Amino acid sequence: MADEFMKGFALFAIGGLGWITFGGWYRTPSYYEVVQLVNPAEGVNTAYGEIGLLAGDMFFWLMILGMLTFWVLIPVSRQLRASLNDDDAAAN
Template identity: 50%
Template sequence: MADEFIKGLSALMVGGLGWMTLAGWYRTHHFEGRQLTAEITVENPTVYDQIGFFLMDAFFWFAILGALTFWVLLPAIEEAREAWAARQSE
C-alpha cells in the first residue's frame, strides 16, 4: 500500500505544481486581488496560450483524479478482490 500512496502523492504534486505554475502565469494579474483563481483575460490567445489553457485544466484534473485513483479506487478494488476470494474459498 505504500507504493500506491507514493504514486498518488506524486500525481498530486506533479499535477498541482503544473497547475500552479500555469495558473500563476495566466491568472495572476496583480497581487492585490485574486491570484490563482481569477478569470483568464487574454484577449487574443495564441496557439501557445491555448495549449497552456488546456494543460492547466489537464494538470488540475490529473492531480485530483490521480490522487483519488491511487488512494481510494485501487485500494477499494484490492479489498473487494480479497473479500471475493475469501468468500469463494468458503
C-alpha cells in the same frame, strides 16, 4: 500500500506544481488580489495561450484524479477483490 501512497503523492505534487505554474501565468492578473488561481483567463488570444490554459486544466485534473486513483480506487478494488475471493473460498 506504501508504493500506492507514493505514486498518488507524486501525481498530486506534479499536478499541483503544474497547476500553480500555469495558473500563475495565465489566471493571475495581479498578485495583490485575493482570488488568483481560479480567475477566468483574460487576454489569451494566441495558440500558445490556449495550450497553456489546457495544460493548466490537465495538471489540475491529474492532481485530483491521480491522487484519488492511487489513494482510494486501487485500495478499494483490492479489498473488494479479496472479499469476493474469501466469499468464493467459503462457498466451496
